[in-house]
Amino acid sequence: MRHEISILIIGLFVVLSTASVTAGILSMRAPKPLSATLVNLTQRINAWWVMVALMTVAFFFGRYGMTILFALISFAALREFVTLTHSRRSDHWVLLGMFGIVIPFQYWLVWTAWYGLFVIFIPVYCFLLMPAITALHGDTERFLERVSAQQWAIMISVYCVSHVPALLTLDVPGFEDRNLLLIAFLIIVVQGSDVLQYIFGKLFGKHRFSPTVSPSKTWEGLIGGLVASSLLGALLSFITPFSPLQASAVAFVACTMGFLGGLVASAIKRDQGVKDWGHLIEGHGGMLDRTDSLVFAAPIFFHIVRYFWTV
Amino acid sequence: MSKLALRTYTLLQTATSVGLSALAWAVTGVRPIWNGSQPSDRQRIYFANHTSHGDFILLAACLSETERAKTHAIAAAEYWGKSRLRRFIAEDMLSSVLISRQWTSEAEHPISIMLSVLDQGHSLIIFPEGTRNTSDELLPFRSGLYNLSMARPDVELIPCWIENMSRVLPKGQFLPVPLLCRVVFGAPVTVAPGEERRAFLQRARAELMALNPRPDRDD
Numbered sequence: 001m002r003h004e005i006s007i008l009i010i011g012l013f014v015v016l017s018t019a020s021v022t023a024g025i026l027s028m029r030a031p032k033p034l035s036a037t038l039v040n041l042t043q044r045i046n047a048w049w050v051m052v053a054l055m056t057v058a059f060f061f062g063r064y065g066m067t068i069l070f071a072l073i074s075f076a077a078l079r080e081f082v083t084l085t086h087s088r089r090s091d092h093w094v095l096l097g098m099f100g101i102v103i104p105f106q107y108w109l110v111w112t113a114w115y116g117l118f119v120i121f122i123p124v125y126c127f128l129l130m131p132a133i134t135a136l137h138g139d140t141e142r143f144l145e146r147v148s149a150q151q152w153a154i155m156i157s158v159y160c161v162s163h164v165p166a167l168l169t170l171d172v173p174g175f176e177d178r179n180l181l182l183i184a185f186l187i188i189v190v191q192g193s194d195v196l197q198y199i200f201g202k203l204f205g206k207h208r209f210s211p212t213v214s215p216s217k218t219w220e221g222l223i224g225g226l227v228a229s230s231l232l233g234a235l236l237s238f239i240t241p242f243s244p245l246q247a248s249a250v251a252f253v254a255c256t257m258g259f260l261g262g263l264v265a266s267a268i269k270r271d272q273g274v275k276d277w278g279h280l281i282e283g284h285g286g287m288l289d290r291t292d293s294l295v296f297a298a299p300i301f302f303h304i305v306r307y308f309w310t311v
Numbered sequence: 312m313s314k315l316a317l318r319t320y321t322l323l324q325t326a327t328s329v330g331l332s333a334l335a336w337a338v339t340g341v342r343p344i345w346n347g348s349q350p351s352d353r354q355r356i357y358f359a360n361h362t363s364h365g366d367f368i369l370l371a372a373c374l375s376e377t378e379r380a381k382t383h384a385i386a387a388a389e390y391w392g393k394s395r396l397r398r399f400i401a402e403d404m405l406s407s408v409l410i411s412r413q414w415t416s417e418a419e420h421p422i423s424i425m426l427s428v429l430d431q432g433h434s435l436i437i438f439p440e441g442t443r444n445t446s447d448e449l450l451p452f453r454s455g456l457y458n459l460s461m462a463r464p465d466v467e468l469i470p471c472w473i474e475n476m477s478r479v480l481p482k483g484q485f486l487p488v489p490l491l492c493r494v495v496f497g498a499p500v501t502v503a504p505g506e507e508r509r510a511f512l513q514r515a516r517a518e519l520m521a522l523n524p525r526p527d528r529d530d
Contacts, residue, residue, distance in 0.1 A: 079340070079489050079490060079491055080491065082488070082490055083475065083490045083491040087478060089445075089477075089478075089481050092481055092484055092488060095488040096486055096488050099488065099489055100486075273525075273527075278491055279340075279342065280340065
């Protein structure tokens, strides 16, 4: 596995360095003051350096590192989601439980690889018990809106996100002790697809995909991004249990889900009247702005691998 | 106090202030929005909306460490002076200044206590609503803000809107829900020449309310 990891790290270093140099040259040539797009581009690339460094560190701590990292990502994402949506004073204990019980318990289930409860704890137990607690409090004002927002908050920020470290619990024959590479594959392909869609959109974007939801998404960006990230998937098949063709197919599905995740996240933000989920990551917005695609891709990727590649 | 005890005491106070600000950031990701004023070492009275015990910790977390060391929150003696532990937390750990709502002697007069803090060159955090607010609207302001400004016209009055704290730590709860908070610092408010007390207080209240970044929110 050491061999594959070295290649990944060198590859990411080369890509990021190229991006930084390109942005530097563009900024040097551009008229001053720099345009907002160029400033934002530099911020985004700088943030990518930090994110890649953090992921690499977590990677070296293996199962511990990944579980803790994604529990923290869930925390940041849930905080952004709950902040944005409506809640009332009487929801205090339910909200506390989402942070204090649901996140730790879901990640404990990931840690102990208790698959049976991992897949149903939130969609069954939390789904039924949380509105029951809210009803017991007796406050019916905008009841359905409040409990729906709570369900969505934990499904998106905790349940979906926890499927990334859960990849470590899968038993893929012939791929023992190398599951970390599945996480690397998923993240590189999905986040890479975001970047590629952004680049293709900026270079060739003409026809808007959905002007009412997200004006920045274009057909050219989508198609270019998906084709390029499927190729990226094939290129990365050497770190996976997939053949190159399978890898590009899996990457295509994951990135399509990622695109839809971004679209749904945009619709929620638009409905709530904000542009970004938060300000945690300079140039990108909040945690959910960066992870919305991963959120939608992770559970599907998890189940594809589980269904077709485990015994 | 001996020299050593004094130094330990100051060290403990600094550690508490840094620790609390770090905690406020970890829980609420608090960040200041300077919308009409800038961070400065000028002597100031920060006045803010009040919904939670965490309010002044959040506001203080938005100031630099040197500013924080010479900024004191005004708190109610009826609550914070009730037991020795509470008084220790409020006065020694949080370096806030306690005033009594039912003062009897001239020395206990809230305005003279606040003026004596200002006369040491320090800044204040006050909550002119006078109590933690559980309604959607700001309560009418008490006159302290006006009296302080008349007595010390050189001190800047900065309105500060603290967002979301009513959801993080509502009145009557002791465990905070980690939600994102912002503190919006507005342009200084001054008493216009000949302006009446009530007119000024209403204007200051309106200036504070206008800082709310999401006024259409109803939670």
